[in-house]
Amino acid sequence: MVERFLEQTTFTSQEDFKNNLRIKVPANFNFGYDVVDAWAAEAPNKQALLWTNDQDQCKTFSFAEMKKYTDMTASYFQSLGIGHGDMVMLVLKRRYEFWFSIIALHKLGAVVIPATHLLTKKDIVYRCNAADIKMIVAAGEENITKHIVDAMPDSPSVKRLVSIGPAIPEGFEDFAKGIEEAAPFVRPQKANDNDDISLMYFTSGTTGEPKMVAHDFTYPLGHITTGSFWHNLHQDSVHLTIADTGWGKAVWGKLYGQWIAGATVFVYDHEKFNPGDILQKIHDYHITSLCAPPTIFRFLIREDLTKYDLSSLQYCTIAGEALNPAVFDNFLKLTGIKLMEGFGQTETTLTIATFPWMEPKPGSMGMPNPQYDMDLIDYEGRSVEAGEQGEIVIRTDKGKPIGLFKEYYRDEKRTEETWHDGIYHTGDVAWRDEDGYYWFVGRTDDVIKSSGYRIGPFEVESALMTHPAVVECAITGVPDEIRGQIVKATIILAKEYKEQAGPQLVEELQKHVKKVTAPYKYPRVIEFVEELPKTISGKIRRVEIRQNDEK
Secondary structure (H helix, E strand, O other): OOOHEEOOOOOOOOHHHHOOOOEEEEEEOOOOHHHHHHHHHHHOOEEEEEEEEOOEEEEEEEHHHHHHHHHHHHHHHOOOOOOOOEEEEEEEOOOOHHHHHHHHHHOOOEEEEEOOOOOOOOHHHHHHHOOOOEEEEEOOOOHHHHHHHHHHHOOOOEEEEEEEEEEOOOOOOEEHHHOOOOOOOOOOOOOOOOEEEEEEEEEEOOOOOOOOEEEEEOHHHHHHHHHHHHHOOOOEEEEEOOOOOOOOOHHOOOOOOHOOOOEEEEEEEOOOOOOOHHHHHHHHOOOOOEOOOHHHHHOOOOOOOOOOOOOOOOOOOOOOOOOOEEEEEEEHHHHHOOEEEEOOOOOOOOOEEEOOOOOOOOOOOOOOOOEEEEEEEEEOOOEOOOOOOOEEEEEEOOOOOOOOOOOOOOOHHHHHHEEEEOOEEEEEEEEEEOOEEEEEEEEOOEEEEEEEEEEEHHHHHHHHHHHEEEEEEEEEEEEOOOOOOEEEEEEEEEEEHHHHHOOHHHHHHHHHHHHHOOOOOOOEEEEEEEOEOOOOOOEEEHHHHHHHHOO
């Protein structure tokens, strides 16, 4: 399948990749027809989805079955009045009906809005009115459906509610019954254009209301690099990305690039994360490829890995937050596998990564994905030299790259602020070494300017995380009359250190940071807390810590 969309499918070096990566974009590309149905015709019995849950249930779906069920779902949604351009929100956790629904909506030319099950009434009302959502398809669990029902009086655009079960509350349609009774699917006569909106995410953001990030129908092709070259997948791969379907990471790792590569997507539908359960699934289902955020790997390396047969595991990738080198080193020591880091945003596909032909540098994101014309620039727009910090930007003066978002929906001002003069501004700061590897520093708003130095939160957090007392931490800047700002650490302590919280432990942690990184970066202020303020997607809200300090 990959060869349908690439002029060259194998690469031996970053130079080869940079010079020869060419993605072929068909007219009116539709992932449902051009990938899922194409696989069903070419290799109908090939396993597409292997789904398990924490109740010991297991279901497998071939590509032929995925075509069958997505056609049934598309026909059912048609009968509910859903068609080209209609906005549909999916609140489906990790249930396999998510895959039926998103592909069905692609086939109809509708707009998919994945959402987390953690949304409150207020969140749902905001989303429904901001995007004129027409239908919501949700898991039939009281903690989800109650918020949806409560939101409906203030959400006039919503015409249909659908539940996939187990309960079908009053006012909800029955998904399972609906698809079973659906008429044979007839493909809509109106084809989607490549620049039509197909997918939209409300970003949780660390400041302000969520933005609506709109992607067009070519977006899945931008994930060829994600699946085939970062995850290093092939037709015999069984790939697990740990992510809820409400977040962008799900389509990064549980759908587009993986199915274009012909890999089996493995899904573990669970309520409570347990590192031992993940290791057991790798053992039981012979998973070959794993992608997860650093936090997950931090938990995995604390387990007794000798209790599990992990011999099937060949490749591991890591993203979602910057990787502390200590996690890389420990995982390598325990498994012999090097963690390959990647970086991107909800607005993009994979933009920077450590690819298979590269030797990873622990703590580095890797090198730019050549489908993007990337650069690091200073405040005056100058490209910075090796070793200098600069904002990560994507140059678009030669055209919009495949995978970059279309716009912030209904927000021309915000789109223009972020993307102007042929440059998309990521808002993330990094530096590049002499070999061309990129190193994450922090968000532009989070960089601390102290006594003439620019200090990135991540480098101090990485130093602190190597101390056994620290479970999690956030670094922020505190105003200071002499230095402009000083470094503050807000720290969650390990259980065995909580009784030691006090001046002596503060001094020990300060000395530790001075030893691990440049002395001027040490936190002059340390606060011990029980929890850190976070967005609904789990990102630390440093802005909230700063605001509380100002108060």
